[in-house]
Amino acid sequence: MKKFFKKFRFCMEDDINLLHRAKPAVFAIDASSANKQHRTGVEQYAYHLIEAMKREPLRQGERVFLYAPSALEGALADVPSGWESRVLPWRLGRGWMQGRVSWELLRRRPDVLFVPSQGLPRFFFGTPVVTTVHDVAFRRIGGLYDPSVRRRLARTTRRAVNTAAHLFAVSETTKRDLQEFYHLADHQITVTPLAADTTLYRRLDTAAVATILRKLRIGRSFFLSVGRLEKKKNIATLIRAFELFKQDRGVGDPFELVLAGPAGYGYGEIKAMADRSSARELIREVGYLPDEEIAALMNSATACCLPSAYEGFGLPIVEAMSCGAPLILSDIPVHHEVAGDAARYAPVDAPEVWARQMETLVSDTDTRDLQVEKGTVRASGFSWGHTARATWSVMRSLV
Numbered sequence: 001m002k003k004f005f006k007k008f009r010f011c012m013e014d015d016i017n018l019l020h021r022a023k024p025a026v027f028a029i030d031a032s033s034a035n036k037q038h039r040t041g042v043e044q045y046a047y048h049l050i051e052a053m054k055r056e057p058l059r060q061g062e063r064v065f066l067y068a069p070s071a072l073e074g075a076l077a078d079v080p081s082g083w084e085s086r087v088l089p090w091r092l093g094r095g096w097m098q099g100r101v102s103w104e105l106l107r108r109r110p111d112v113l114f115v116p117s118q119g120l121p122r123f124f125f126g127t128p129v130v131t132t133v134h135d136v137a138f139r140r141i142g143g144l145y146d147p148s149v150r151r152r153l154a155r156t157t158r159r160a161v162n163t164a165a166h167l168f169a170v171s172e173t174t175k176r177d178l179q180e181f182y183h184l185a186d187h188q189i190t191v192t193p194l195a196a197d198t199t200l201y202r203r204l205d206t207a208a209v210a211t212i213l214r215k216l217r218i219g220r221s222f223f224l225s226v227g228r229l230e231k232k233k234n235i236a237t238l239i240r241a242f243e244l245f246k247q248d249r250g251v252g253d254p255f256e257l258v259l260a261g262p263a264g265y266g267y268g269e270i271k272a273m274a275d276r277s278s279a280r281e282l283i284r285e286v287g288y289l290p291d292e293e294i295a296a297l298m299n300s301a302t303a304c305c306l307p308s309a310y311e312g313f314g315l316p317i318v319e320a321m322s323c324g325a326p327l328i329l330s331d332i333p334v335h336h337e338v339a340g341d342a343a344r345y346a347p348v349d350a351p352e353v354w355a356r357q358m359e360t361l362v363s364d365t366d367t368r369d370l371q372v373e374k375g376t377v378r379a380s381g382f383s384w385g386h387t388a389r390a391t392w393s394v395m396r397s398l399v
Helices: 002-022 041-055 096-107 147-163 172-182 206-216 235-247 267-275 291-300 315-323 333-339 351-363 365-379 384-397
Strands: 026-030 063-068 083-087 112-115 129-133 166-169 189-191 222-226 256-260 283-287 303-306 327-330 344-346
Touching (some): 026 041, 026 096, 041 315, 112 384, 166 172, 172 189, 172 333, 222 291, 235 256, 235 351, 256 291, 267 283, 303 315, 303 351, 315 327, 327 333, 327 351, 344 351, 351 365
Parallel strands (some): 112 129, 129 166, 222 303, 256 283
16 A cells, blocks of 8 residues: 555656646746836846847747836837736835835746846745846955945845856856856856847938937047946046047147946046046036937947946947947956957056057047957847847746
């Protein structure tokens, strides 16, 4: 009799396992970042990745729920068959992910939850959770952050590393940093790079570009920096480099420095430096701009300059290459990983080298044209479709 029940139990377990494997998978994705009106790096990643994942066909019976604290807007709200938005209201302000999403996992547990940023629910209730680490700059150069932000990033990253079923990293550089600081194995991290939205970031008609330049009151000779105006972006070096570039160009030289991006940590120092600069009349701060206007600026810029002290990826690099803008980048590992030989490089703390690179791209049209040609080829190697397929592969492997 014992042998019979033992055999019966094993048969039932096999049947249950088969039923579990045959059950159509239910995936949930945090769309709260993607649903923001003004999207910067992490929000752009979440938005474009979700849109690319929508374009990949679901397997038979699969379903996807997009979680957000409010109704999805714009293209994000247009979901294909098998997809559904699920509004998870939360009246307490902060803590939506930790509280409301945790409650949702208890009530209606999906097979896998994907959180495109590093803040995870407080409780998983058995749900495998995958998340993306965008950088660990707070470990490399902690002084570039507000102390409270650095503590929060340290806490959320540590929890992601300790609890997620799998991690995505946006670059090989970020993956190596994760392995160095958190002692992770190679198989625990999948690299899923960012890409340009080529419906927006592409070569544009000169008339369309001219319209944007007139709107912003910017001439046709300018260097462009795209990104948050904060310490991590090292804007101070760029301002000093522009001063040195302008020194010997004489009265009436048309070149401007255009800073496009919202204010961030350390903005006060950047603003003060720009205001007392010898080139202050030609340093243009235009704030946050929509993608259409950034793309127009990239189409016209003499060069796109990204002097960051640290980046996890550097999305404006790929966007600029897609628009045909030459690049001057800080000499940091991830910039070489993304741009390769399609850019000119300068040390983070050497404004005189930045000034020489600016002069080269102004005076040597052959060098400039070669950089544009290489950049076009390089940009074509980045695809949201590739990243979406890699993301789906990991998520399905956990079901």
